[in-house]
Every structure is written in C-alpha cells, then in structure tokens.
Amino acid sequence: MTTTTPTVVLVHGAFADAASWSGVVAELQRDGIPVVAPPNPLRGLAADAAHIASVAARIDGPVVLVGHSYGGALITVAGTADNVVGLVYVAAYVLEEGESLGELQGRFPLSPLVENLERWTYPVPGGPDAVEVTIAVDAFPSVFAADVDPEITRVLAVAQRPLAAAAFEETASAAAWRTKPSWALIAGADRAINPEVERFGAKRAGATVVELEGASHAVAVSRPEAVAALIRDAVRATG
Template identity: 60%
Template sequence: MPQPTVVLVHGAFADAASFAPVVSELLSSGVTVRVPAVPNRSLIGDAEYIASVVRAIDGPVLLVGHSYGGAVITVAGAEENVVGLVYLAGYALEEGESLAELQGRFPDSPLATALVQTPYPGGVDITVDVERFPSIFAADVDPEVAKVLAVGQRPLAYAAFGEAAPAAAWKTRPSWGVVSSSDTTINPDVERFGYERAGAAVTEIDSSHLVMLAHPKEVADVIRTALAAVG
C-alpha cells in the first residue's frame, strides 16, 4: 500500500496555519500533506466537507484532528480510504454523542468563562476573549505569536456544540491520541476519556492546547508512528 496522505484538520479558534510547523516537519520527511480550511459551521456539515476532501485523494488517508477537529475526523473518518485517526488535544466522540455531552462528563476548563458569543445572520459565533486567549489557548506559544492568533481566530458556530456525531470512525480504524496535559481549553481528562474509549495509543505532552505549535516535533513523531503502523 502506498504511504497515506496526511490530512490535518484544524479546530475552533484556530486555522490551517496553526499546523505550519508540523507541516514543515512532515514535508521534510517526504510525507504528502493536505491542510484544508474547515468551515466551523456545524459538526455534520464540517465532517461532510472533510469527507469530500478525503474522497478526492487517490489512495489511503491518515486523518489528524486538533481539538474540535477531532470530532470532525471522528465522523469523516468513516470514508473508505481512511486508514487511521490521530487526535491532538481532541474530542473522540461516541456515535450519537455531542461535544456538549462529552464535555459535560467532566469539570469545566477555564475556557468556559472566556467564551464570547457574537450573532451573525442565521446563528451565533463562539470565540475566545482576545485578552484571555494567550493564557488559556496558547500559554507555551511565543507571546507575540499568541497575540496575533488571538485577533485572527476562526469562530465556531454555537450550534456545533449540540450536534450528535452520526458515526464514530475509531470503532473500525486504529487511532492515536495526544493529551495536552497542561491544557486549559479542554480538560485533559476529556481527552483521556475519549482516547481510552476509542482504544487509542496515547501520548501525553506537557503542553497548552495548541500542542502542534508548541511541540511540533513531538506531534510529527506521533503522526509518523501512525503512518508506519498503517502504511
């Protein structure tokens, strides 16, 4: 089987550029990478979009999802050519479960008090308070970079929190999970619980939520381990 293409799926409050250091690591290893922009409008809609990206790739795909992107790959990973899933500080949902339901099993993180709701035509966007973004989302990222990220967040539609996942691809695909053990965006126990339930191979990194920016080499190593296992 040819080496899988790695598709990196960003989450809420970040964008495709958040994977830049990991992309550099993978490209230097000769890995084929795609980093689509996720609409962040609805879990089902976003998963359908990523599934369309996956279907357009000729050959096997390894899906990597950060944060909310973990929920997206949980659903989109049901595509036939997906051979594995890698979660980065992410949500590994059960079929029929929503983000709100999984988070509700555990105490809130500091993010809960820093969310900002902004109406838009047809819904409400959720972002992180700009002043609190660096400490909550990117505590171990260069402070100047964190300030830039804070003012350029990609919002998540509020409706996405309540949508139930129609599939859980980890039931039929091998999975790997990175726990950000110093995460103050998602309670690390939410990550651990989802990964254990999925039977994922788990790596813990002492990191903020933006583990791919703070620890790109370690994240790339996890992805390369997954590639070796499925390829």
C-alpha cells in the same frame, strides 16, 4: 510488494486556521510524507465532517486523518470514508456515535475556556441570524496557548476563526475509531479542553496514547516535532 504512503489530512479546530499546522506540515514534508491542511468551515458538526470527508475522498490512495480540538469530532465522523486508514487525535474531542461535544464535556469539570467565550451573531442566508463564539482576546494566551511565544499569541488572538455555537449540541453520526486504528496526543496543561476529556475519549477509542506534560491546547504550534512524531507513527503503521 508495493506500499503506498498514506496522505495526512490535518484538520484544525475552532479559534484557529490551517496555518496552525505550519510547523507540523514542515516536519512531515521533510520526511517525504504527503500532507494536506484544508480549511475547516466551523459551521456545524455534520456539515464540517462532510466537508472533511469530501477532502479525503478526492485523494487517490490511503488517508490518515488528524484532528485538533473540535477537529477530532470531525475526523470521528469523516473517518468512515473508505480510504481512511487511521485517525490521530491532537488535544482533541473523541466522540462516540450519538454523542455531542456538550455531552462529553459535561461529564467533567469545565475548563477555563467556557467562562472566557464571547458570543456573536452572523447572518444565515434565508434564515435568522445564528450564534458563533470566540475566546476573549485578553484570555486567549492563557487559555489557548500558554506555552507559545507571547508575540505569536497576540497575533493568534486577533486572527481567531469563530465556531458556530450549534456545533456543541450536534451529535456524531458515526464513530470511525470503532473500525479504524487511532492514536491520541494529550496536552497535559490544556486549559481549553479539560485533559481528562481527552484521556477519556482516547481510552474509550482504544487509541495509542502519548501525553505531553506542560503542553497547552496549541500543542501543534508549540511542539510541532512531537505532534509530527505521533503522526509519523500512524503513517508507518498504516502504510
């Protein structure tokens, strides 16, 4: 009997880019696990999920989708693609079908992220300007990456990729965790997403859960070995 090792697709969240997965990519590559870390447009839940689904669809063979933060909402929808065999949530939102990020967050005390968001406008071809958000640069280290080297956080703070504000109100068109196995890593000291939001979503999905005490939202940067270990478990279980 031959088995095919699933390809891992790493989906970054808001205020970051695919480089945030660098340490995790290196760990997986050392294990011979095929991995792809595509750009996430960060323009809206439906459009971004469709983009990630298209990435999965062009991979020949099974796929494990891994989503960090807002990326968790995307893999929840994109994970319905036929070749997706598992979902891994890393300090992430785990939505139910018909639920929005705002609705899920609203059930719990707000994190410090909310009061430290800055709003900007960006042009939309053929329509009025839209709103996007970033984290205030001076608040970024404590809110997003408190356990990351300060020299690195200073770079990350000015290299943020903004998220379209409309993404908070869009609802998930599907919940792939209802039919696909899932794993979740909870960042115990997360100040961008309330860890209770992460725990609630993971429990509701029936995910296999690992919690890292003291881990910030940027857990893939600060603790890539632990993140890769959970992904490795998912790959082994689905391969």
